[in-house]
Amino acid sequence: MEIDRFQPLRSRTGALFLLGILAALPVGVEGLPQATGGTPQATACPDAQRLVRGSEGVAADIRYLADDALEGREAGTRGARCAADYLAEAFAEAGLEPAAPGGSYFQTFPIRAGSTLGTGNLLRVGATTYEAESDWIPFGFAAPGETTAPMIYGGHGISRPGDANDTYPHLDLEGKIVVLEDGDPRTHSGQSLYANPHFKATVAAGRGAAGVLVLLPEGANLPDLTFETRASLGVPVAAVRGAAADALRSAARQGESATIRFDAAPREVQARNVAALLPGSDPELRDEVVILGAHYDHLGLGGQGSMSPDETGTVHNGADDNASGTAALLEVARSLASAPMRPARSVLFLAFTGEEKGLWGSAYYVREPLVPIDLTVAMLNMDMVGRLEEGGLMVFGVGTAEEWLDVLETANHASGAPLNIATSPDGFGPSDHSSFYGEGIPVLHFFTNTHEDYHRPSDDWQKIDEAGVERVAALVREVALELAGGSGAHDVTLTAVSGAGNPHGGPLPEGDRDSRVSSGYGPYLGTIPDMTPSDFGVRLTGVREGSPAQDAGLRKGDVIVLFAGKEITDLYAYTYALRDQKPGDEVEIEVERDGERVTLKAVLGERR
Numbered sequence: 180m181e182i183d184r185f186q187p188l189r190s191r192t193g194a195l196f197l198l199g200i201l202a203a204l205p206v207g208v209e210g211l212p213q214a215t216g217g218t219p220q221a222t223a224c225p226d227a228q229r230l231v232r233g234s235e236g237v238a239a240d241i242r243y244l245a246d247d248a249l250e251g252r253e254a255g256t257r258g259a260r261c262a263a264d265y266l267a268e269a270f271a272e273a274g275l276e277p278a279a280p281g282g283s284y285f286q287t288f289p290i291r292a293g294s295t296l297g298t299g300n301l302l303r304v305g306a307t308t309y310e311a312e313s314d315w316i317p318f319g320f321a322a323p324g325e326t327t328a329p330m331i332y333g334g335h336g337i338s339r340p341g342d343a344n345d346t347y348p349h350l351d352l353e354g355k356i357v358v359l360e361d362g363d364p365r366t367h368s369g370q371s372l373y374a375n376p377h378f379k380a381t382v383a384a385g386r387g388a389a390g391v392l393v394l395l396p397e398g399a400n401l402p403d404l405t406f407e408t409r410a411s412l413g414v415p416v417a418a419v420r421g422a423a424a425d426a427l428r429s430a431a432r433q434g435e436s437a438t439i440r441f442d443a444a445p446r447e448v449q450a451r452n453v454a455a456l457l458p459g460s461d462p463e464l465r466d467e468v469v470i471l472g473a474h475y476d477h478l479g480l481g482g483q484g485s486m487s488p489d490e491t492g493t494v495h496n497g498a499d500d501n502a503s504g505t506a507a508l509l510e511v512a513r514s515l516a517s518a519p520m521r522p523a524r525s526v527l528f529l530a531f532t533g534e535e536k537g538l539w540g541s542a543y544y545v546r547e548p549l550v551p552i553d554l555t556v557a558m559l560n561m562d563m564v565g566r567l568e569e570g571g572l573m574v575f576g577v578g579t580a581e582e583w584l585d586v587l588e589t590a591n592h593a594s595g596a597p598l599n600i601a602t603s604p605d606g607f608g609p610s611d612h613s614s615f616y617g618e619g620i621p622v623l624h625f626f627t628n629t630h631e632d633y634h635r636p637s638d639d640w641q642k643i644d645e646a647g648v649e650r651v652a653a654l655v656r657e658v659a660l661e662l663a664g665g666s667g668a669h670d671v672t673l674t675a676v677s678g679a680g681n682p683h684g685g686p687l688p689e690g691d692r693d694s695r696v697s698s699g700y701g702p703y704l705g706t707i708p709d710m711t712p713s714d715f716g717v718r719l720t721g722v723r724e725g726s727p728a729q730d731a732g733l734r735k736g737d738v739i740v741l742f743a744g745k746e747i748t749d750l751y752a753y754t755y756a757l758r759d760q761k762p763g764d765e766v767e768i769e770v771e772r773d774g775e776r777v778t779l780k781a782v783l784g785e786r787r
């Protein structure tokens with residue numbers, strides 16, 4: 180689940196854009212860095228028997244996937260590779276067929292995994308040439324190419340609204356190479372969203388800068404390009420350290436010219452969706468397929484997407500997000516495969532990678548479907564189903580087919596222990612079902628709501644309601660059986676409904692989507708919206724540490740009712756209102772808190 184990118188279709192188009200530019204590049208293997216001039220070294224995966232501690236079924240799956248040894252299962256890493264291997268083995272043990280090309284369980288596709296430097300890098304001021312990888316290095320999101328332009332010194336490169344001594348907003352950056360100090364002097368640690376060189380470079384590029392040089396503090400290391408996955412900003416951006424930083428600071432103050440030439444290329448690895456098929460029993464209907472899906476990737480060691488930026492480097496286990504849904508997927512697979520009667524239609528089980536990066540795995544799947552889209556009856560997505568406990572289950576997407584509410588009710592009774600279900604019509608939401616609804620396929624998304632451990636290292640297996648995961652799996656199994664047919668009285672045929680839950684009438688206009696791609700990154704506030712359908716506003720289940728939301732005083736329990744003068748009726752209105760702003764904009768946010776209206780001011784950061 181990646182709530183921060185609650186932006187229908189944006190992730191898909193982002194992913195397509197990325198795949199497009201990567202199509203021609205050399206390819207490594209997921210989690211196996213290409214050794215120079217040689218074949219990748221295989222690194223063994225953790226021993227599942229040891230990690231699952233004698234548990235079985237759902238409990239075992241969650242303990243394995245959410246163990247520290249899986250390193251947070253970030254797409255493109257060793258942890259994700261081991262998770263995918265485990266899933267393929269589990270599908271095989273359950274008796275399901277490999278569903279990917281070549282008789283494999285793996286549907287592979289290239290993803291961005293950092294950048295590699297070429298040999299043509301140059302930074303020269305006057306007669307002095309500075310040495311790449313020693314004095315300086317381009318950031319992984321820097322544009323390649325060459326520029327010669329006068330430098331201008333911009334201090335820390337952070338605007339401070341309301342501060343009369345703030346000169347940065349008044350500097351003319353047009354056509355200049357802007358030289359900036361690293362960090363944010365307004366915070367104790369020097370770190371904040373505005374401290375990020377990517378944020379500073381985005382703002383400077385928006386003001387017409389020809390390039391950005393960031394001067395690192397004394398003793399700092401040059402950034403590592405290995406894990407950079409952000410798309411190129413369109414301007415050259417580099418980090419400079421040590422004596423070179425001091426020299427450039429004085430040269431920029433004198434307005435001297437610099438020549439910069441960046442030679443860096445994106446590096447890519449193969450990521451893997453895991454696909455397994457339970458063939459249908461009916462000779463005609465078996466060509467049609469019901470898809471069950473769950474993403475198995477998570478945030479790795481934090482950083483981008485984490486709600487705890489201070490804990491970058493700590494394993495984010497993602498037990499709820501989404502070892503829980505993955506375990507439920509395996510549970511349904513085992514249950515259907517071992518039943519005496521096979522359903523009439525085929526059932527395709529898909530464990531997606533790259534969801535946390537922006538629905539990459541499901542976006543790839545719908546471009547390269549293993550069964551034709553028009554033979555796909557429905558897609559059932561399980562993302563974050565591990566916190567059922569006393570609470571109810573939420574099911575999104577009931578507006579995407581006319582029959583969904585009836586199907587759900589029948590399935591809920593058939594599951595043996597009916598759940599307390601809240602529904603929402605939305606077919607677009609912050610998880611993989613969006614990719615399928617974008618293709619007109621009826622979808623449901625099963626979800627046990629957000630919580631304080633969402634996208635933090637504390638999302639651990641000990642907090643999972645394992646019996647609850649089994650109950651969700653039982654419900655999804657019954658829904659799948661109704662759709663796949665052959666079970667008797669309750670077989671249904673779905674009637675797709677387009678534009679469900681989106682008051683703006685379906686997918687966003689092309690122009691809007693294109694502008695999202697070309698501008699790269701949108702504004703960022705850092706809220707965790709409650710996904711429960713509500714009568715008004717958007718309730719928050721939390722805010723991200725160190726985020727603009729936290730700086731503004733927003734907190735858990737607030738209900739946002741007005742944002743930058745726009746009335747916030749639901750998550751869509753909130754998403755669109757946020758999207759209308761730019762990073763760096765100051766906005767007024769009105770919230771309802773303990774029955775009173777409170778107005779707060781936030782300076783928006785940048786979505787990464």
Ligand SMILES: [Zn+2]
Binds near residue numbers: 181500
């Ligand atoms: Zn997530």
